[in-house]
Amino acid sequence: AQSVTQLGSHVSVSEGALVLLRCNYSSSVPPYLFWYVQYPNQGLQLLLKYTTGATLVKGINGFEAEFKKSETSFHLTKPSAHMSDAAEYFCAVALNNAGNMLTFGGGTRLMVKP
Amino acid sequence: EAQVTQNPRYLITVTGKKLTVTCSQNMNHEYMSWYRQDPGLGLRQIYYSMNVEVTDKGDVPEGYKVSRKEKRNFPLILESPSPNQTSLYFCATRVPRRTGDTQYFGPGTRLTVL
Numbered sequence: 001a002q003s004v005t006q007l008g009s010h011v012s013v014s015e016g017a018l019v020l021l022r023c024n025y026s027s028s029v030p031p032y033l034f035w036y037v038q039y040p041n042q043g044l045q046l047l048l049k050y051t052t053g054a055t056l057v058k059g060i061n062g063f064e065a066e067f068k069k070s071e072t073s074f075h076l077t078k079p080s081a082h083m084s085d086a087a088e089y090f091c092a093v094a095l096n097n098a099g100n101m102l103t104f105g106g107g108t109r110l111m112v113k114p
Numbered sequence: 115e116a117q118v119t120q121n122p123r124y125l126i127t128v129t130g131k132k133l134t135v136t137c138s139q140n141m142n143h144e145y146m147s148w149y150r151q152d153p154g155l156g157l158r159q160i161y162y163s164m165n166v167e168v169t170d171k172g173d174v175p176e177g178y179k180v181s182r183k184e185k186r187n188f189p190l191i192l193e194s195p196s197p198n199q200t201s202l203y204f205c206a207t208r209v210p211r212r213t214g215d216t217q218y219f220g221p222g223t224r225l226t227v228l
Contacts, residue, residue, distance in 0.1 A: 009154060034216075043118075043204060043219035044157075090156055101172060102147075102206075102217060104156035 002027040002093045006105035014113045019078040021108045023065075023091030026072060033074040034092040034102070035065055044090065050074065061085070086112045116141050118220035120205050126226045127195055135190045135223045137205030145208050146188040147172070147217070148180065150201040157204065163188055195227040 007022040025031060032051050036044040048059025055067040061084075065076045074091060091105040118139045127133055137146065147162040149172075159172030163182040177199055179191040192199060205220040 004156075006156075036219075041222075043221045044206075044217075045219075046216045049216065092157075101159055101162070102157075103173075104149075104158070106154050106156045 002031060002095055002103050004091050004093050004103055004105035006091050006108050008108055009106060010109045012111040012113060013081045015083055016080050019081045021076040021089050023074045023105060024072055025093045027093060027095060029095055032094045033067060035076050036090045036092060038088045081112045083112050086110055118205055118207055118218050120220040120223045122223060124224050128228050129196055130194050133192050133195060135203060137188045137220060138186050139207045141207060143207040143209055147206045148190050149204045151204060152201050197227050200227050201225060
């Protein structure tokens with residue numbers, strides 16, 4: 001079974017500051033890892049994902065994440081926050097098997113102060 | 115345009131009154147899934163379907179039913195809703211045999227059971 005922990009249900013940064021959203025996972029087999037973003041009153045959109053290959057993954061809107069197997073982490077970063085980044089962010093893990101279940105973390109709400 | 119649609123988007127009902135939330139996709143994806151989103155818990159999978167007439171339980175199936183009679187539709191049925199089923203519900207689709215593929219989410223259905 002797999003699980004995902006997102007540290008910090010709320011994160012507040014100033015506009016222009018570094019964004020760091022933390023995600024740790026547990027998995028018995030090599031995982032696929034995802035970050036999704038949810039803007040108010042909308043569904044989830046994929047920001048980026050790691051499946052195989054390069055461990056530093058770049059996504060949309062200037063976000064990137066690095067898969068660190070030794071730390072079982074997949075933290076999301078953005079060098080400079082923008083007001084439009086205010087949203088809820090979900091880390092998720094899927095196993096490479098036929099079960100196809102995507103397991104989500106509890107979510108982190110990012111607030112950006114002017 | 116690739117789309118996942120859900121209806122209704124908002125629903126207030128009373129305990130015990132059967133309801134159905136519809137989900138439809140135009141991407142010809144075989145895999146469809148239902149999630150519920152609750153504060154602090156992220157998204158939890160209710161049921162999923164690998165193909166027509168093939169459905170399986172997710173993490174939290176109690177109190178829910180699904181059917182998959184055709185590829186494009188995957189309705190979620192609450193035979194006797196209870197207040198603990200008040201939640202935000204999302205339908206999602208993707209190609210089933212490629213676990214690393216992106217899931218596409220519908221806009222969500224906010225259900226309140228009084």
